Structures are given as structure tokens and as C-alpha cells.
Amino acid sequence: MKSKIYVLIGPPGAGKGTQAKNIANLKDFVLISTGDLLRENVERKTELGMTAKSYMDKGELVPTDLVARMIKANIKANIGKNGFLFDGFPRDLSQNTLLGEMLKEFDLEVDKVIYINVKDDAIYERLTNRRVCPKCKRVYHMKYNRPKHDEECDDCKVSLITRDDDKLDVIKKRLEVYHSLTQPLVDHFEKIGKISRIDGERTPREVEAEILSVI
Ligand code: ADP
Ligand code: AMP
Numbered sequence: 001m002k003s004k005i006y007v008l009i010g011p012p013g014a015g016k017g018t019q020a021k022n023i024a025n026l027k028d029f030v031l032i033s034t035g036d037l038l039r040e041n042v043e044r045k046t047e048l049g050m051t052a053k054s055y056m057d058k059g060e061l062v063p064t065d066l067v068a069r070m071i072k073a074n075i076k077a078n079i080g081k082n083g084f085l086f087d088g089f090p091r092d093l094s095q096n097t098l099l100g101e102m103l104k105e106f107d108l109e110v111d112k113v114i115y116i117n118v119k120d121d122a123i124y125e126r127l128t129n130r131r132v133c134p135k136c137k138r139v140y141h142m143k144y145n146r147p148k149h150d151e152e153c154d155d156c157k158v159s160l161i162t163r164d165d166d167k168l169d170v171i172k173k174r175l176e177v178y179h180s181l182t183q184p185l186v187d188h189f190e191k192i193g194k195i196s197r198i199d200g201e202r203t204p205r206e207v208e209a210e211i212l213s214v215i
Helices: 016-027 034-043 047-056 064-078 091-104 119-129 170-189 204-214
Strands: 004-009 030-033 083-087 110-117 130-134 140-143 195-199
Touching: 004 016, 004 170, 016 030, 016 083, 016 140, 016 204, 030 034, 030 064, 034 047, 034 064, 034 083, 047 064, 064 091, 091 170, 110 170, 110 204, 119 130, 119 170, 170 195, 195 204
Parallel strands: 004 083, 004 110, 030 083, 110 195
Antiparallel strands: 130 140
């Protein structure tokens, strides 16, 4: 059976990472999060990570050729699995063309794009209060999705961290990049009828239920 291909798209802070981890677990999908993969490279201080960090710290997109290499390796290693869930890729129209070409090699194509929509003012509150487990990458919010013990991952029991790019000026830049480069991609998927729009300003449970109803 052909692998199903789903893409999660939305502004930074929409809840893509939160949902992606749960949905991939529940549906047994291979999760490909370019943000997490890039941050792993930054932590390991690989050549890719060192180059990527200078873009990420400024809230800019990392050059597509660097991201593409990681993606291709991941698709190849997991071909034949139940399905793939992409979080954070494609990020603009050119990355979408590239993804199409990569999938075509395996006779696959994007089946559905899930667009989680959250307004800009809610995003600032979400991202300035976001904490992440450095080990398992689980995402918390210090008001809406608190860890059981202060600033400690419920699962790994290690101290949570704040992402380097969750600073006001970088968040502002990431939103600008989203509106100028990613929004046209949303419009494209809308035009070709592949998008399911989901209101992301509800509880994580409600958002999850709606995503599950469309995949
Ligand atoms: P993205 O991957 O789209 O950047 P995250 O999943 O990391 O977004 O979520 C951003 C922040 O918002 C995190 O602190 C997360 O705990 C919180 N969050 C995620 N979904 C919701 C929601 N439905 N309601 C309130 N806060 C949420
Ligand atoms: P995210 O974890 O999706 O919020 O991404 C964090 C940062 O990683 C972004 O601001 C970009 O600098 C970089 N990044 C993640 N995915 C991509 C991508 N597909 N293309 C280019 N840069 C990316």
C-alpha cells in the first residue's frame, strides 16, 4: 500500500509541533519536522547545524538546499511506512515544488494539507511562554500546557528550555517571513483543493480531534 503524505502548515506557534507528535504517534506516521531536525544539528554542532543556526537565530529561512538534503534522506529511509507527516516543510512555493519532485521518485504525492490558523496577537503569547524538552522535544506552555513540576519534562524529568528564537524581535521576523513566503503556499493548496482549515485557537484536544477527523 502507498504511504499517505500529510503536511501540517500554519504560522509559527500555531501548534504544529504539539499536534504533529501526537498525531504521528496515534496514526503510526513517520514525523518529519524540519525545525526539530535542524535544532538537533545545531546541538550536535554539525556543519549543517552551524550554518543553519545563523539563519534560525535571525528568524530567517535556512537555505532550501540544506533542508532538502535532510528531508530526502529521511523519506528514503522510511519508504513503505504507513504514512508521513511533515511539520515545517514545505515552507514556500519552491520547497513545495522540490517536495513534489522527491515524492514523485517514489510514486507518491501530498494527499492533504492541514492548515492550523492562529492570529498574530495570540502567537506572541504562545511563543514567549513556550518551553521545550531538550531530550524528547515535547512542547509545553507555561499557562496553557504546564508541566506537572515546575519547568521539568513530565516524561524525561529534565529541565525544560526556551528556544533561542522565541524572543520578541525574532518572533516578529518569523511572522513576517511566514506572511510573505508561506502564506502564498497556503493559497496555492487552497486553489488546488488540498487544504483542510482548522481553527487553532481552541484547546489542543479540540484541535487534535478535528485533525483526526480529516486524515
Ligand atoms: P509550532 O510548532 O506551530 O510553532 P507549538 O506546537 O510549538 O507551535 O506551540 C506553540 C506554543 O503554543 C507552545 O507553548 C504550546 O504549548 C502552545 N500551544 C499549542 N497548541 C495550543 C492550543 N491549542 N492552545 C493554547 N496553546 C497551545
Ligand atoms: P520551526 O521549528 O518550524 O518553528 O522552525 C524554526 C526555524 O528553523 C525557522 O525559523 C527556520 O529558520 C528553520 N526552518 C525550519 N524549517 C525550515 C524549512 N523548511 N526551510 C527553511 N528553514 C526552516
